[in-house]
Amino acid sequence: MNLSRPLLAAAAALLTLSLAACGSSKATAPGGATAEVTVRIPDPGNSGVLALGKKDGSLDRALAAVHAKVAWTGSAGPFAPAAQELNAGQLDFALGSITSAVTALATKPSFKLFAATDPDPVGEGILVKDGSPITSIQDLVGKKVAVNQGGTGEYLLLQALAKNGIAADQVQRVYLRPDQSAPVFSSGQVDAWATWSSYAVAALADSGAHFLATGPALGSDNYSVWAVRTVFADQHPDITKALYQYLHDGDVRAKADPAAFLNVFTDAGPLAVNGRSKQISVDFGRQNGVLSPIDDTVAARFDKVAAFYAAQKITKSQVDVRPDLLDITKLPGGSR
Missing domain, CATH: 3.40.190.10 (Periplasmic binding protein-like II)
Structure with missing residues (x-):
């Protein structure tokens, strides 16, 4: 069945209004509000x-x-x-x-x-305990480092290793959620922890830790x-x-x-x-x-x-x- 030109025009206008509404936050409540x-x-x-x-x-x-x-x-x-x-x-x-x-x-x-x-210019980086024998990125070779997989922690560690010419497989990445990492780091089950300020603050304040290197030193983007x-x-x-x-x-x-x-x-x-x-x-x-x-x-x-x-x-x-x-x-x- 063929639609008349007036009906086609009305349908097109309705479609145009519908599409326009998709690009706006306006929604009409009952009563027109x-x-x-x-x-x-x-x-x-x-x-x-x-x-x-x-x-x-x-x-x-x-x-x-x-x-x-x-x-x-x-x-x-x-x-x-x-x-x-x-x-x-x-x-x-x-x-x-x-x-x-x-x-x-x-x-x-x-x-x-x-x-x-x-x-972050100051709050992200690789943490080690005060008194740790790890005093340089080179010292991480053969050690365990806690990181969150695919996120900030793993990025910072890999960036540190690449910047210092160390193959990634020379350091053991221990994949943990950030909220799991603090007790593992504090108890000495890992030698270092790559993290950011949300978690680093407590470690710096309460766990006797310091940054081995911060983001800027690692060339963090x-x-x-x-x-x-x-x-x-x-x-x-x-x-x-x-x-x-x-x-x-x-x-x-x-x-x-x-x-x-x-x-x-x-x-x-x-x-x-x-x-x-x-x-x-x-x-x-x-x-x-x-x-x-x-x-x-x-x-x-x-x-x-x-x-x-x-x-x-x-x-x-x-x-x-x-x-x-x-x-x-x-x-x-x-x-x-």
Whole structure:
């Protein structure tokens, strides 16, 4: 049966409107009001920009301006499980490292990277115990080093070995989750531990440890990165832009006054940092970078990580990260 021209025109107009809606955060609730969009983010715990935003309501206000609200889903931690949750449609945003992101991007991802912070200048590296006979990277030959597989720890160790002309198989990598590594390191079951500030602070403060080498000495390109579920960014670009701006502005404040972003909910118990740990955290915080868009210079350093992973056989081939980068500066922003 043939449709008349008026009916065809009406159908085309309806299709156009439907497609346009896919690129906007607007949703209509019963009665014609704009519905709120729920944004799923890992719970930030007791410290950081999102923790303070959760407590003082500033994040709620920032998201309300773009008709969104937050739902805290799970908890912040290593990026590998968060990437799986992004791919499964269980999270909308997550924080990680470019090292972990490269391994996650090796399979067809359902997320894009939209912002990055410069590699940590002081808080990542290879830890050894005070008094250890290991005083140089060369001394790691024949030793056991705890690392998280495919992430920051393994990257830092392999980078250290490559920089010093040591074959990777001359050092035994002990694959552990970061939360498993601390007791193994403290008990002396491994000789060293390659990790980052989230876990290094306690070891530096309480375990009588020090950095054998930090990221800059190893030539680290290990940026911190924020990821967004691709479908979410496509449907809600203004919310994605608003969250980026909130995180960026929060980083500026946290760098100026790190102590204000510690012990947000409690200053006691296992989630709190006090004493030496607090001093180290404040010192690290002052030296941290600020979240920024991913420009071509940063993308080139991502490419270096991907090339290094391929050379070290962490990935089967070099992962092309460029198709999975989102230019946050080109997204629409502001309230509707």
